Amino acid sequence: MAKNIKKRKANSLSVDVLIKQLRSYSKEVDVSLLTRAFQFADQAHLGQRRISGEPYLQHPLEVAKILTELKLDPHSVAAGLLHDVVEDTDYTPKDIAIEFGETIAALVEGVTKIGKIVFKSAQEKQAENFRKMIISMSTDIRVLLIKLADRLHNMRTLEALRQEKRERIAMETLEIYAPLANRLGIGWIKNELEDLCLRSMKPDTYQNLVKNVKAGSGERKRYIKTVVKLVQKTLKENNFQCEIHGRSKHLFGIYRKMERQGIPFEEVYDLTAVRILTDTNMSCYALLGLIHSLWRPVPGRFKDYIAIPKSNMYQSLHTTVFGPEAKHIEFQIRTHEMHKIAEEGIASHWVYKEGGQIHAKDERVFAWLRQLLEWQRDLPDTRQFMTSVKNDLFANVVFVFTPKGDLKELIKGSTPIDFAYAVHTEVGDHCVGAKVNGMIAPLRQPLKSGDTVEVTTSSNHKPSKDWLKFVKTSKAKQKIKYYIGLEERTQSLEFGRKLLERECRKEKLSPSEIMKSKELLTSVKDQGISTIGDLLVAIGYGKVSAHQVIRSLLPKQQMKEGITEKIIRKTGIWTSGVKVKGLDDIMIHLSKCCNPVPGEEIIGFITRGRGLSVHTIDCPNIDELDYDKERLIPVEWDKKQKETHSIHISVLTLDRPGLLAAVTSAISNVGANISHADIKTTEDQKGNFLLVVDIKNIKHLEKILKKVESLDGVLQARRIRKG
Ligand code: MN
DSSP: OHHHHHHOOOOOOOHHHHHHHHHTTOSOOOHHHHHHHHHHHHHHTTTOBOTTSSBTTHHHHHHHHHHHHTTOOHHHHHHHHHTTHHHHSSOOHHHHHHHHOHHHHHHHHHHHHHHTOOOOOOOHHHHHHHHHHHHHHOSBHHHHHHHHHHHHHHHHTGGGSOHHHHHHHHHHIIIIIHHHHHHTTOHHHHHHHHHHHHHHHOHHHHHHHHHHHHHTHHHHHHHHHHHHHHHHHHHHHTTOOOEEEEEEOOHHHHHHHHHHHTOOGGGOOOSEEEEEEESSHHHHHHHHHHHHHHSOBOTTOOEETTTSOOTTOOOOEEEEEEOGGGOEEEEEEEEHHHHHHHHHGGGGGEEEOGGGOEEESSHHHHHHHHHHHTOOOOOOOHHHHHTOOBOOTTTTEEEEEOTTSOEEEEETTOOHHHHHHHHOHHHHHTEEEEEETTEEEOTTOOOOTTOBEEEEEOTTOOOOGGGGGTOOSHHHHHHHHHHHHHHHHHHHHHHHHHHHHHHHHHTTOOHHHHHHOGGGGGGGGGGTOOSHHHHHHHHHHTSSOHHHHHHHHTTTTTOOOOHHHHHHHHHOOOOOOEEETTBOSOOEEEOTTTOOOTTSOEEEEEOSSSOEEEEETTOHHHHHHGGGGGGEEOEEEOTTOOOOEEEEEEEEEESOTTHHHHHHHHHHHTTOEEEEEEEEEOTTSEEEEEEEEEESSHHHHHHHHHHHHTSTTEEEEEEEOOO
């Protein structure tokens, strides 16, 4: 490889060379397409020069040539010629599409997009994310191959650049592009990229290696020759048809070995290996046996990549033996097919059809890509993938950058809010605004791969419920919901505390003492409330009445209670005949304003300190009490109760003697007692009897009134309420 690097000098390439190369492996070569692409690039880059001074066009030509070495289809080669047109000239992908069609335009655009990504961190995780992102942005794997060819030529001509830029590009190549080439199985690109990186990053080490390798090369060549001769002789004796040759390890491989094992150059024994190519798997194993019969294998150095291929589908048998002169020598045994895969990688599995569409030859490519991505994710339907090698494995992700260049992977449709939460929960919670690629952007704007996102935060800003309408990541959703829940709880808790304190003050109790008392929670235990916090939240939400909670404490804590109420409670004198659902031990009295009687529709009102007062449903006082709705509770008459109720009746009569006696006897006749009577004469000479009558219920009353009204001389009989 070292030799390769030096040899490449700009021997002015032309499109004819490309066409010739293409013809060597492709039947249908669209000469016109390639010529037009060449002319278009020539004209677009007219006057531009590379930093080295050579005409710019030389670069796309070299890139296109590398693509023919990868045996790519004519569309990819044309795209290679055009790959820098969008980036470096005024042409747009649309111009390319009009001129050369959508396929080529998409390839060029893909390469342009990847070119805009700047790798900033050498952290392994970051590098891995970058590799994933580049694969994800290469919706067509050919984009990735063109990018690799582009990078390879740039690395070959890196010396023209400033040291600083050289190092950055070399580092990026080593971290991102060489591993990508490796995963795509294109061994020679990977090796050359690595060697070029070493040359650029550690020029001295590189030069020393070149010198050392060269110094021993004569001796090594002689040695390998001896080995190859011996093997060939044995193969001939055993009737094997094989290709056999020596192969030197690439410089970076030697360097890595020295670094990893901490050994000097002299101790690297596998500078050269012998490679044997044969026809079938069976032959590979037979050849292995043959080699092992010639020389004793070094223990622990045998690897069967035929039975267990590498993740990039590399297959081969590797063994190291104690060769002639007891020197270690490595053998690589594989079929021609395996060799093709080792050299050409993923491209060796493709068949190019008309229209530039690439089809996967078999399912192995699919498996390969799966391994290539090394991702545990659900893959789309296999058949769908087979129709095109379009890489839609990443259809559901976007990769975006932090301002510092860290990469975040988010699901498609993610917004700056999702990004903010991906950075940190605190950042998400306090996010107020966002800039995407330096421009102010709405918080709901979906992000695209490659976007650089910056969010502004404010310590007193809080997550909004609205965010839930557009965030995509589950992390953001969870955190926002959590925050809102917390917020609502805090608000309810504060409100609940206020209600409880107000209730305490009305009862002239100390809120702080009440909060501390163990009994506070006893009345709400049934409702699953076990902490003061939960109780306050429940009160705040309106699930629990502060008044009832405080009420429940009063007798036990011997809080002040009206004397009359104490008497009533003890003697049970004031039995109202009203039941309240769920409450037994509660003081109930019928309000005097409307003085309800059994049979009337009633409602209870929890008074402050005087128990429950019962009103008729249409009592005007209830309307006034309406502001305190939580104090109103449904009640009903206890039908078992037989007590009578005193009510007031007004009877209007003609001024005629004996009528009072008639009225009172009529009332007595229907079984009611008159406990009080008052008689007045109105100005228009009519009699008005005001009576207090003990009745059983509303029907009883109606009967009385009907009876009284039927008496001769009675104009009207009706109940009056004091209220
Ligand atoms: Mn380029």
